[in-house]
Amino acid sequence: MSAYYLPLGEQRYRPTEHTVGPWSDDAQHFGPxxxxxxxxxxxHDARTDLQFSRLTVEIWGPAPLRDLTVRTTTLRDGKSVQLLGAELNCDGRTIAKLRAWRHLISDTSIVADPLSTPGSTPEDSPVYHWPGSFGDSGYIDSVEWRAAEDAIGSRGTGICWARPTVPLVDGEPMTNLQNLLTVVDSTSGISSPVNGDDWWFQNTDLTVHLHRQPEGDWVGIQGHATFGATGTAVAAGVTWDRTGQVGHTAQTLLVRKR
Incomplete structure (x- = not known):
């Protein structure tokens, strides 16, 4: 298959093997x-005067490798802000819900912070191969990962470059935002201080804040994970493109011994 999803019409999609995540052979990674x-x-609303500024996904349960249905709605529609909602269902069961704010595009360059760069490029970072079971999944194989060998999972921090090698929906080119969203759910994976073969650390949500729109197909991710003593953890990240910083991410993780 040449994409993460095959369109079936009427907002229905069939996941391909590229969506399979590292936690289970019969469940999708939540990046796609x-x-x-x-x-x-x-x-759902193609207003060209607005830009995505925050996206939050609440994960209700595993996403099975079966046909999916997406429903969308406008929750608030104003002149300068808009709140959109989307829900993913499978066999009548809710899998995930998205809430996304969009802000009016305007010229605020006079007060914009200088663009900070990640200090490396994809070209000067070696290809990274995920160890253990994490390196044996359709999703991991569908993304090109670049990082120094000790730059991922080192003492609860991690930094890498990533880009999907297949489109999101068959027959459509990937947008820059879709590129970013497909890979930033892996912030917890690149920053985890524990081995995924020994521990579960699955996120129940993902929030992405954007102070500018991403450019290009390469996405830089720098993450930091903090594990608590009672079964929960937080993974926070900064994301870049080649030009500079794009935004921040956060995930709440459910931690369990495998």
Whole structure:
């Protein structure tokens, strides 16, 4: 298959093997799911005077490798702000819900912070191969990862470059935002201080804040994970493109011994 999802018409999609995540052979990674929900929200209302500024996905349960349905709605529609919603369902069961704010595009360059750069480029970072079971999934194989060998999962921090190698929906080119959303759900994976073969650390949400729109197909991710003593953790990240910083991410993680 040449994409994460095959369109079936009427907001229905069939996931391919590229969506399979590292936690289970019969469940999807939520990177493609997040991008699919954001795509649906953007198509629901294609106002060109607005830009995505915050996207939050609440994960209700595993996303099975079966046909999916997406429903979208406008929750608030104003002149300068808009709140969109999208819901992913499978066999009548809610899988995930997206809430996305869009802000009016205007010229605020006079007060914009200088663009900070990540200090490396994809070209000067070696190809990274995920260890253990994390390196054996359709999703991991569908993304080109670049990072120094000790730059991922080192003492609860991690930094890498990533880009999907297949489109989100068959027959459509990936947008820059879809590229970013497909990979930033992996912030917890690149920053985890524990081995995924020994521990579960699955996120129940993902929030992405954007202070500018991403450019290009390469996405830089720098993450930091903090694990608590009672079964929960937080992974926070900064994301870049080649030009500079784009925004921030946050995930709440459910931690369990495997």
């Amino acid at each position: 799911v997040t991008a699919l929900l954001a795509r649906a929200a953007g198509l």
